[in-house]
Amino acid sequence: MTKGTYWLEHAWLGTYVEPGVTVEVTDGRIGAVRTGTPTPPPGAEVLRGLTLPGLANAHSHAFHRALRGTVQVGSGTFWTWREVMYSVADRLTPETYHALARAVYAEMALAGITCVGEFHYVHHAPGGTAYADPNAMGEALIAAAAEAGVRITLLDTCYLSSGFGEPPTAHQLRFSDGSAEAWAERCSVLKERDHARIGAAIHSVRAVPAGQLATVARWAGERRAPLHVHLSEQTAENDACLAAHGRTPTRLLADHGVLGPRTTGVHNTHVTDEDIALLGDSGTGTCMCPTTERDLADGIGPAVALQRAGSPLSLGSDSHAVIDLLEEARAMELDERLRSRTRGHWTAAALLRAATADGHAALGWDDAGTIEPGALADLTTIALDSVRTAGTLPRLGAETAVFAAGAADVRHTVVGGRHVVRDGVHTLVPHVPQALAAAVEALRG
Numbered sequence: 001m002t003k004g005t006y007w008l009e010h011a012w013l014g015t016y017v018e019p020g021v022t023v024e025v026t027d028g029r030i031g032a033v034r035t036g037t038p039t040p041p042p043g044a045e046v047l048r049g050l051t052l053p054g055l056a057n058a059h060s061h062a063f064h065r066a067l068r069g070t071v072q073v074g075s076g077t078f079w080t081w082r083e084v085m086y087s088v089a090d091r092l093t094p095e096t097y098h099a100l101a102r103a104v105y106a107e108m109a110l111a112g113i114t115c116v117g118e119f120h121y122v123h124h125a126p127g128g129t130a131y132a133d134p135n136a137m138g139e140a141l142i143a144a145a146a147e148a149g150v151r152i153t154l155l156d157t158c159y160l161s162s163g164f165g166e167p168p169t170a171h172q173l174r175f176s177d178g179s180a181e182a183w184a185e186r187c188s189v190l191k192e193r194d195h196a197r198i199g200a201a202i203h204s205v206r207a208v209p210a211g212q213l214a215t216v217a218r219w220a221g222e223r224r225a226p227l228h229v230h231l232s233e234q235t236a237e238n239d240a241c242l243a244a245h246g247r248t249p250t251r252l253l254a255d256h257g258v259l260g261p262r263t264t265g266v267h268n269t270h271v272t273d274e275d276i277a278l279l280g281d282s283g284t285g286t287c288m289c290p291t292t293e294r295d296l297a298d299g300i301g302p303a304v305a306l307q308r309a310g311s312p313l314s315l316g317s318d319s320h321a322v323i324d325l326l327e328e329a330r331a332m333e334l335d336e337r338l339r340s341r342t343r344g345h346w347t348a349a350a351l352l353r354a355a356t357a358d359g360h361a362a363l364g365w366d367d368a369g370t371i372e373p374g375a376l377a378d379l380t381t382i383a384l385d386s387v388r389t390a391g392t393l394p395r396l397g398a399e400t401a402v403f404a405a406g407a408a409d410v411r412h413t414v415v416g417g418r419h420v421v422r423d424g425v426h427t428l429v430p431h432v433p434q435a436l437a438a439a440v441e442a443l444r445g
Contacts, residue, residue, distance in 0.1 A: 003026050009051075048383075050400065064088075067084065098144050103429065106428070115378070123186070155226065160177070315359060
């Protein structure tokens with residue numbers, strides 16, 4: 001049995017900030033939380049600054065990180081950007097994907113992210129030929145997360161068609177298992193580990209024929225696993241779904257048993273009032289990815305209305321144009337201010353909950369995202385003396401974290417009671433910038 005003690009100079013405990021908090025850790029979990037300890041106990045690891053529960057990145061495509069800084073020239077749409085993304089996907093191998101994901105997950109750890117939901121659909125070799133291990137690409141991601149010191153929910157994604165009634169394109173052949181039944185058979189071989197859980201995803205209603213949606217939902221339901229789906233990210237998808245099925249993507253998912261409290265719709269940008277009611281009444285979650293949604297000119301989703309209807313909110317960095325969950329939280333509020341021309345749609349504490357407890361719940365880690373006995377000992381400490389945070393009031397720590405700080409202010413990241421980032425330096429992956437540069441260069445050929 002392993003034990004340790006952390007002393008938190010300031011700790012956000014869900015609704016308020018408490019100074020001088022001692023956290024005792026046993027076998028990777030919080031055994032006790034003691035307040036009113038103004039000085040560190042003997043032998044305790046000291047975390048100076050504001051400590052939050054570890055952040056959960058509920059939507060990631062690790063290989064998109066290779067596009068950062070290269071897709072901003074000229075005009076275009078989501079659909080033109082997608083062609084560039086496919087060209088990167090074409091060059092992935094299990095080895096190059098492992099190297100890139102390891103560096104990307106290390107970048108996430110440096111940003112205070114302790115758990116990532118990897119929406120994974122690059123399954124096979126180019127042309128669609130299966131690897132000797134049909135899950136070689138997924139296993140590469142699971143191994144990369146372990147080496148970077150973060151938890152992962154591998155959201156193995158069913159992706160079968162290029163559009164309603166259309167076969168996969170040449171680029172998409174490596175995404176497809178041919179049928180939902182074959183997808184389920186391959187996924188069933190994947191095993192969970194201490195740091196890894198297995199979930200499911202429907203890429204979108206255009207990529208999984210309506211008659212096969214229930215197969216994916218049933219696979220996830222039998223395992224009580226999280227199920228994610230890109231939903232109404234683009235108006236073109238809505239229009240095509242209406243033309244093919246006479247209903248919105250949300251209604252199509254509802255009619256095939258996909259919605260529910262273990263399901264998360266990613267983006268939910270262009271949903272109708274009826275869609276919002278369907279999502280809220282079923283307890284289906286919403287993962288907002290504001291930095292990607294604005295980068296791709298997707299639009300601003302109705303997050304306020306969705307949450308009011310009963311859809312829990314989580315946050316993701318999606319294409320990794322930016323990896324900064326504090327920025328995602330801030331952007332959700334600021335985007336809504338731009339749309340409504342009013343301020344204060346969420347408290348800072350509510351935004352932090354989306355980035356912590358609710359994000360973990362969306363990924364199947366209900367035992368993470370809080371600083372309380374029994375929870376996984378995953379912690380993120382933000383400096384209160386940086387150029388961005390200096391002069392802020394510690395008692396307003398949630399406001400400081402969301403509206404002043406950013407990924408560059410993360411000082412420590414602890415996962416399972418182990419220091420993964422100490423004083424801004426990753427303890428497991430040396431020279432993260434160089435690792436990222438080398439991995440991206442390998443994909444550029």
